[in-house]
Amino acid sequence: MFDYIISYYNYWMYAGLMMIGFYGMMAKRNLIKKIIGMNVFQSSIIFFYISSSVKRGGVTVPIIKHVAGAHGSHGVDVMQYANPLPHVLMLTAIVVMVATLGVALAVAILIYRRYHTLEEDEIILCMRKG
Amino acid sequence: MILPFDLILVLFVYICAVAALTTRDLLSAVMILGAYSYFMCLLWTEMAAVDVAFTEASVSAGIGTILCIGAISKTKRRSND
Amino acid sequence: MKFLSLITVLLVGVALVYGTLGMPRWGDPNSPAATHVSPYYLEHSMHDTATPNVVTSVLADYRGYDTLGETSVIFTAGMSCILLLRKRRKHKEEDHV
Numbered sequence: 001m002f003d004y005i006i007s008y009y010n011y012w013m014y015a016g017l018m019m020i021g022f023y024g025m026m027a028k029r030n031l032i033k034k035i036i037g038m039n040v041f042q043s044s045i046i047f048f049y050i051s052s053s054v055k056r057g058g059v060t061v062p063i064i065k066h067v068a069g070a071h072g073s074h075g076v077d078v079m080q081y082a083n084p085l086p087h088v089l090m091l092t093a094i095v096v097m098v099a100t101l102g103v104a105l106a107v108a109i110l111i112y113r114r115y116h117t118l119e120e121d122e123i124i125l126c127m128r129k130g
Numbered sequence: 131m132i133l134p135f136d137l138i139l140v141l142f143v144y145i146c147a148v149a150a151l152t153t154r155d156l157l158s159a160v161m162i163l164g165a166y167s168y169f170m171c172l173l174w175t176e177m178a179a180v181d182v183a184f185t186e187a188s189v190s191a192g193i194g195t196i197l198c199i200g201a202i203s204k205t206k207r208r209s210n211d
Numbered sequence: 212m213k214f215l216s217l218i219t220v221l222l223v224g225v226a227l228v229y230g231t232l233g234m235p236r237w238g239d240p241n242s243p244a245a246t247h248v249s250p251y252y253l254e255h256s257m258h259d260t261a262t263p264n265v266v267t268s269v270l271a272d273y274r275g276y277d278t279l280g281e282t283s284v285i286f287t288a289g290m291s292c293i294l295l296l297r298k299r300r301k302h303k304e305e306d307h308v
Contacts, residue, residue, distance in 0.1 A: 006133070006237075007236035007237050007238075008231060008234075008236065008237065009237075010237045011227075011228075011231035011234060011237070012228060012231070013140050015224055015227040015228055015231070016144070016224070017143070017144070017147060018223075018224075018227065019220050019221075019223065019224040019227075020144075020147050020148060020151065021147070022219075022220050022223060023151075023216060023217065023220045024151040026216035026219065026220070027212065027213045027216040027217070028151065028211055029210065029211050030156070030209040030210065030211060032156050032159070032160075032198070032201070032202065032205075032209065033151060033156075033159070033209060033211065035198075036150050036151060036159060036160075036163055037151060039163060039194070040147050040150070040151070040166070043166075043167075043170055043190075046170075046182075047170070047173070050174055050177055050179050050182060051177060051237065052242070052244050053177070053178075053179065053244065053245075054131055054177050054178065054237065054238050055238055055239075055240045055245060056131065056237075056238030056239070056240065057238075057240070059131075059178055060178060061178045061179075061180045062178075062253065062264070062265040062266055063263050063264045063265065064253075064256065064257050064263045064264075064265065065263070076253055076254045076257070078249075078250045078253050078254065079240055081253055081265070082177075082178040082179065083244060083245045083249045084249060084252055084253065084265040084266050084269055085244075085248065085249045085252065085269065086179075086244065087179050087181055087182050087266045088266055088269045088270045088274060088277075090179075090182050091181060091182060091185050091266070091270060092277060092278070092281045094182065094185050094186055094189055094190055095185070095189060095281055095284075095285060096281065096284055096285075097190065098189050098190055098193055098194050098197075099284055099285050099288035099289075100288070101194055101197060101198075102197050102288055102289075102292050103288050103291055103292060103295075105197055105198065105200075105201040106201075106291070106292045106295045106296050107295065108201060108205065109201055109204050109205060109295075109296060110295055110296070112204070112205040112206070117206070118205055118206055118209070119209075119210050131238065181264075181266045181267070
């Protein structure tokens, strides 16, 4: 049972973070709070991908230290290094996350200029009045 | 990957996420979000993803916090929930 | 409203935890994510691109078009921010209804 929990708890961690972000996106009425919830949500997905690149048993960062022979598998022991492919994909995802944050904040500033509030229910009241 | 260190960092990440979503002052919520990004960065250094940790510390915790502070200075600081 | 969203979030969480039951164990060196193409990158990166850092060589060399698409996304986001936030002088009456 303890072994089972050790092998699977990272998935439960990312599920919990995703639930926190999702609740923030749906239940909070302030627009900045919704954007913060979106940030937590995206971070949880990046956490899931990065945790799928971990290998147990003395792995190091994916930087090749020394190459002994230049033939065959080029002298690299694959089991010593972490999986580099999720790192590359998540580098792209982090930068896209900040771009999404910038556009969302720009739209929030526009909404504030027009309705002079950031609360969702007051914005809906203003829209119904005119 | 060290198990107790991992568990402590994940606990801090959870505390920062919940605190950023429940604080009524938006400026402190954004600051707590920056702390959340730094704990995520430590977590990824511990998972042997150093390039992702660099990018997180510079882009998400730096530029993201600056963008949020700029947006809050253009709008209101108080929040109702 | 809060109760309804709490119910939805709990349902999503239960579905996610149910979905993780078929995932490989954490840190398994023979998991599907670590067996197909990433050993090729680790073994051939030094020979192909002469870069010790495998993440950099994959980001800029093997998957350069991915990075090009990311750069175009950043450019689009910056342009849309500028277009959204510029001051419009002529149509000032329409802005403040």
